[in-house]
Amino acid sequence: MTRRDAARNWQNIVDTGRAFLDEDRPLRLNEVAREASIGVATVYRHFPTAEALLETLARPSLEKLVADAEASLRGDDDEWAAFAGFLTAGINAQLADPAVQPVVAAATHELPETAELVARLNALTGELLAWVHAAGRIRPEVQRADVIRLMCGVVFAATVHAAPSERPALTRRYLDVVLEGLLRRDASDQGRGGGEPGR
Template sequence: MTRRDAARNWQHIVDTGRTFLDEGRPLRLNEVAREAAIGVATVYRHFPTAEALLETLARPGLEKLVREAEAALRGDDAWAAFAGFLVAGIDAQLADPALQPIFAATTHELPETAELVARLDALTGELLAWAHTAGRIRPHVQRADVVRLMCGVVFAATVHAAPGERPGLTRRYLDVVLEGLAVRA
């Protein structure tokens, strides 16, 4: 097999995996192989586990969130930067079903995923520290609280809602969370 064939197979597996996620289907490598019409051994050679494929699918979204957090830190207003990044995180999770399982996982298969998640955690911590320093957020709120609240907002808006209702619900729930986190002048 040539490198070109290997690259084409890799991309076809990724595209098929994306279709599975977008349709809400479980990411099972044997089924991905069957639907992609690629040998199971080839799929496993590229992606030894379903988690490795999931993390590969999530990577562009994680990279985009890192860029958005870095841009938020260059802003002028701590609260607007913090809240804006949380909105971006919520929107990203709604747009890409690969992200929420990555955020919920305690370990990651691929080193790149672990690095990106660690970078996002650090950036979230920096945004939170900036909001604390500016006196805009309750002092007892920690980074882990923010991460859990964001996962909770997405889960609450997706568990019992039709897809078309989810963006409005997540914004409403996020507004409630932000209202609770903010310090009043």
């Protein structure tokens, strides 16, 4: 098999895996191989586990989220707007790409690059949280793990028993509720971000 054939097979597997996720089908490598008309052994050579394929599918979205977080920390927005903007980007990524949430939530990862991306994303989330903490804009007891779990919870709440067309609006509404709850009350009373916490 030539390098070009291998690259074509890899792309075919990835495209087929993406179609499985978009259709809300379980990502099983044998079924991906059958649908892609590629030998099972070839699929396993490229992706030894379904988790490895899932992480490959999630990688572009994770890279964009890291870039969004870095841009938020460098941007001209104030602390709360930067923090809320990044959380919004995270919610949008989970809605647009069903590979993101399970990969971010996984305790371990198959691919070293995935582990690095998730670790970087968690670190950047912590930096943004520290920024709003230092500014006194967020409830002092809120920790990084709380933020990550709440974002997963928002997406779950907006997707369970809801039609796909309803999910973006529901997610935005639930995110605004969460942001309002995270905002420190005395900061809101002073008019710093309290009017439009989700911005």
